[in-house]
Amino acid sequence: xxxxEFGTEEMKMNQGLKVKxxxxxxxxxxxxxxxxxxQNAATHCGSHVTARQVQALLLIAEANKAERNITRGELxxxxxxxGQGTVSxxxxxxxxxxxxxxxxxxxxVEGLRSKDDLRVVYLHLTDKGKKIVNSIVS
Numbered sequence: 001x002x003x004x005e006f007g008t009e010e011m012k013m014n015q016g017l018k019v020k021x022x023x024x025x026x027x028x029x030x031x032x033x034x035x036x037x038x039q040n041a042a043t044h045c046g047s048h049v050t051a052r053q054v055q056a057l058l059l060i061a062e063a064n065k066a067e068r069n070i071t072r073g074e075l076x077x078x079x080x081x082x083g084q085g086t087v088s089x090x091x092x093x094x095x096x097x098x099x100x101x102x103x104x105x106x107x108x109v110e111g112l113r114s115k116d117d118l119r120v121v122y123l124h125l126t127d128k129g130k131k132i133v134n135s136i137v138s
Contacts, residue, residue, distance in 0.1 A: 037136055037137060038054060041132075041136045045105055046105075052079065056087075056091070056094070057125065060125055061133045063123075069114075071122060072087055072121065094107075107126055108132060109126065110125075
């Protein structure tokens with residue numbers, strides 16, 4: 001499973017994150033940053049974009065940046081098992097070349113099969129997905 005590691009206690013504080021009693025709290029500044037990211041996503045991707053789609057793009061981008069592979073199952077675990085088929089359905093829409101209702105989110109993710117196990121599909125951003133992530137986080 002791909003884990004998001006925040007580093008030392010000092011790094012966590014610098015990132016506006018705090019863990020207490022195994023609960024992650026986020027500072028007001030980090031919450032504002034998140035709101036800005038979601039607003040940028042809506043601006044760049046249209047009103048049909050969901051927070052889960054943005055989250056998936058950002059998680060895949062982070063994995064790709066770290067040169068780590070991420071699978072649909074790992075995304076499902078990160079989303080706290082949202083329901084059978086939910087992540088697959090979302091990703092299918094993001095992988096399609098053309099989707100009338102989802103417009104700008106189509107063709108943002110591609111799946112590449114593992115050379116070692118053809119049942120495993122690793123998720124990567126397409127050039128379009130990379131451009132959207134760059135515009136969202138800038």
